[in-house]
Amino acid sequence: MAESSTMLSDNSSIGDAVSSREDVESIEDEGLYYIPERRPSLDLGPSPMDTSQWYFVDQALTPAQSYEKLTSEEEPEGVAVEEEPPYTSVRLERVDSFSSCYSVDSNDCEKTIPKKKNKEEVTEPSNQLKLIQEPEEIKHPSLTLQFTFKALCETLKKLQEDDFRMFKWKLWTHYPQPFSASQSMDIVDLVDRLLESFTCEMSVQITRTILVSVSKKNVAEHLRMLYIKNQIRHELCELMIQKYSEVSITEGQTMPLDDIYVDVSTLSCFDNGPNIEHEVMQIAKPYTKKNPGKRQSLADTVSQEWVTKSHARQVYLYGLAGSGKSTFVKKLALDWARGRSHQNFSFVYVITIREMNEYLETKVSLMDIVNKLYPMAQRIKTEGLRYENNEALFIFDGLDEYPEEFNFNRTEIHSDATCPMTMRVLLTNLLRGRFLSRSRFMITSRPHADRCAPWDGHYDEIEMGSFSDENKDEYFRKRFKDPTQATRVIEHVKSVKTLHIMCCLPLFCTLLADECQLIFRESRTEEKLPTNITYMYTKLLLKLVHIRRTRAPDFSPEEELKLLMDLGKFAFTLLEKGQFHIKRTKCPEISHIEAVNRSGICTQYMTTPFVLCHEDVVCFLHPTMQEYMAALYAYLSFRNHDKNIFDQPIKSKFRLSTKGHKIMELYKVAVEKSLQCPDGKLDMFLRFLFGMGCKTNQELLLPFHKPPAKILDLAKDCASLIKKNQGSQHPDRSKNLQCCLKELEM
Template sequence: MSPAQSYKSMTSEENSDEMRDEDRSPTRYKQETSIQRGFHQSVEVKSKDDVSDPSDEPEINENLNKIKHPSVTVAFTFKAICKTLEQLSDFQLLQFKSILWKDYPQSFNIPPQTLDMVDLVDRLLECYSLEESLHLTRTILTKIGQKSALELLETLCIRNEVRYELCQSLRKIYGEVSEDLAMEGEKRPFDDVFVCPTITSTSNNGPNTEHEVLTIEKLHSNSKPAKMLTTRDIFPSKSDDVRYGNLVFFTGVAGSGKSMAVRRLILDWVEERSHKHVDFLFPLPFRDIKQFEGKEVSIVDMIQTFYPETAKLRRKDFSNEDCKILFIFDGLDEYNGELDFHNISYIIDEICSVSLQKIVVNLMRGRLLYRSLFLVTSRPQVKGCIPWDTSHKRIEMRGFSDPEKDEYFKKRLKDADQAARVIAYISSYKTLRIMCHLPLFCSLVADECERIFREQGIQAELPKSITYMYTKLMLTLMRQHRKFRAPDRTPEEERNFLMKLGKLAFDMLEKDSFKITKYQWTDLDISDREAVINSGLCTQYLVAPFVLHQEEYVSFLHPTMQEYLTALYAILSYRNLGKNIFEQPTKNKFKAMFKGHKEMEMYKCAVEKSLLCEDGKFDFVLRFLFGLSAQTNQDLLESLYTSPLKCPNFIEEATALIMKKIRENQYPNRTSNLQQCLVELDF
């Protein structure tokens, strides 16, 4: 490729505003040999009569090469000088060439006036080191009084240094990931373990409703065809639709992989695999910026707190149109401040110190740093977190497809035999396979299987109970809630919340319902923020039955999570309150006549209720109910109980009850579910 073609390829619309290091040199010479050439050395030497005395030439600082910054590369230097010289008029460029010919004639075998700009820069880099070339350009621009061009070159150099140091920081922060959720395991390169979940161009798709027993219709009415996206498509350099502005709202249920997708986007930018039109990328997770609550701070102060290397940037670097900045605010659901879009005053000054609430609101309104790009991730919100008149685009994380589930386990478990066993294991349990659409659930399964392999060997038997994995999922979400969203929450408050949510799950199942409207929700004594945002056990989405009408709906994370919470509610109600939720109302008046109401009575009532429901809507509740009584689950849920288990021989009695029902064979089409109850009891 000729120098002119090389330059043209590098100044395409995709890369016009960036100074990037590349594997191949953009000039005619070979990088490895040319940058080692000494001062005043050239490929072609003119005759002695044409060469002036070197003593008459301006000297170049001998220490330039000793202070070389690692960000100064061949690609950057070539593009920076070309971009600078582009700012000159034809006459000014001629002045530049004339001084170059006068002061450094032996560098050229012909007068540089005959060279076009690309060949001129090409020749400079052949004759001088990168630092010398930049210094020489600065010197001549100063001589011809081109302050604006000189300032541009200085700006490009500063931005290039900051970008390099920023990339080093981001690579260190996001380049490795721990293999287990406790973040205490061996760290591995992110690229070695990451599998990109499914991202769609439409939102409000509702939860995954795939079920092993029931046929549940989709809980949304999103008629727009979904386009499959990757993280590289979130902010394309050329947007087909400019209506959405610079704000992208990235939603997904708890555990769907939003933060991991953000990490993918960050590392792709660092390694120049995507978003090359972005000059700077600043991740500012809400989990981290919450430290500024109650303080006066500016957005620039926040950036420099987390990324000190940005102190070199000038104010204009944050507001110039030729400097594209991408901000990533991960986890809006963890921000507890009120988003008052009506009463909070506007701010447009990036160095103005105000409250964190003002900064967040003005960023959402597109008032602060309006030339920048913003990616905000969050769990689905019940209340609008973006004003209706703000242009934005919504995309949604949908979790893993079936091929992605297998790919995850192959990457996560380094041993191929172990990975094959785990894939076969989840495939043998349809519900586990379905729930692995959540990357978080996949991680929990992998953690448990790795522990078993480590302690018992590769041939060890993997858990038969699906209840155990649901308990782990529920507790993981609740512990994240307590740690990051409500650290002062007491176990009693947590228990009461689960009781209320479990009662709602039970009442909805009784009515064959898997969703509830916002208007119905307001009648409940449950915080929508606790259910949807904080705990992540529920999700919210919009349904548009008519063109100009939208309704907000709330449903559980998955229909089986609704059934699990129903079973948990049944056990907590009996163990803590002595209440049997499956008991028929007609029996309640006789309850006081019996002392020492046995726990097995609740299970008998549950079995009868499940068998009498021909549609099988309580089949999974029954499986979870027996599974929760196994010792492994009892140990995990110990903090939720106010009294110990009263029946020491419960497992034997429960097993006998199920076996009796199977032998009676009164409901032959329900035998399979009864056998699954035995599996949950580890029989």
């Protein structure tokens, strides 16, 4: 076997020699290899073979042993190295393979000696690439691994097949080790390898530099645009989280919005009307042939599905005062900023009409307002970028806060969002859909007496739904961290049916929770929760009045009181007729704008009494709110003007005792009127009227009294009057009189 391995023809090629060395393992490396000295060729001499000159040769070492023995760096100091005659070598280099070196004159394959690898040499490119570096774009916190991967993939998909092949070749040229097999990689594998080998910043720089080098500056610019927009989005998200993560629940106390928010489902259509559930009566709703709206969650509202299916660029979100529209908008923006929903939009801007009203006396452009509220948005223009299709969502919250009326027929048309104009012209053209044709808009408002959208506009309408029974329980459990307290509040609310019904309004739930929380904080005992519903309705009225004053700050207290009295008179007139809604054309007593838009006490919706006929119907937030306003009108009329709204003489059996208060005349007539109504239409009115005689309610109503106002002690006289009439002929009315005693907190 040894003989056959050494006797090779002089004409044998290097390739033959390689094939004969089956026991030599191939080692892949990219370094240089040292070749030992050349040995003289064997002279076999004449036949028969002369073996006298033969000598024994040690068995060839393995590559690893040869490396240890022959590499000069590995030799210990002081060891003499025997000098060898000059040699001739062939040095071969090949990336990712082991170099085989042979003697030129000999057919014998020499031992291969790999050079020791340096780790830095692996990452060092063989051809230095000068990167495009822009310091303001480097190491921004928005440059996450997830974004970088998506951005690079999206960018490389814009390349044609030949261009992508050239890109891979260039990448391999400059970075041969990690991209040795780049020609067989697809986009995902290539980007994955790029991010494995380099940081996110380096990956973006390398990609942009190579794209420019292969004359694809437009694609490189697209990557830069994605990077800058991601920075703007990141800063916008941080601002949204800062603004909306906390909400105020009581004076000086805030809670995380996520902790107390309950998803009030929106309805896919408009004009559903208010909740008409009542404790005493069955109230009929005006006829409409429209089917009730389909409920959808916050995530489904203005979702990707809506953007895909709807051709409308605008959606109007209508809702009663206190229905939670503004909270809904805050939650939507917060969820977008935290990546929970609406990720189909790259930018979400929330702008309140109250903020826009600051420019009523000046000319301003839409983009000036956006840039002032969101400074990071200025870079869209300064960087030469623009909003792509459906990339931005603009939310305008509280259109009903705009103090003027819209006139779509007499307002000039504008389409340039950067052109300064008056607020009236700006909002009118915004509602026309003239601005930012590539963006989507969401506009929230109370139901307008006059439509806030042009008749020829293309838009969708949805409505804020009310709290369901499950929503009410969920809200109180979130609001009260102590489970015992939450359970007590839920049981208390369910025990008073009118409170439970009225909690369909999120604002009412908030006010009730505030009151219960105050009791828990001050008493720290198992104190009984209040059963006085008049007190909670007065709290609701004061809250609505406070909100209204921000819309009409020029209103004097006298004008405010006059509006409430007009609304109360309107409520009492309808109540006497047994009506809880009326055609808009038949209620001339009050201004529709004041009643519906600004006060928030009334609302409006559309019905279809006939096949081809539509009517606007005006009603109160809830039937019980109408009854409360009627009672308030009766109470204040007597306290401020000594006027009995029933306008009839008092029967002898109800003659006032000289020791009683004069206002008891009103209460006696009201009791008589209530007992004469078998349908109970004055039952709740009577409860509220007695409730206003309670000291706590009189204190709340002091701003509406004419000075000097005095707190009257009516509880004993009212209780005496109720007890005298409890044995009436109508058992149901007697039950209601018992509820009146609770309103007196007796």
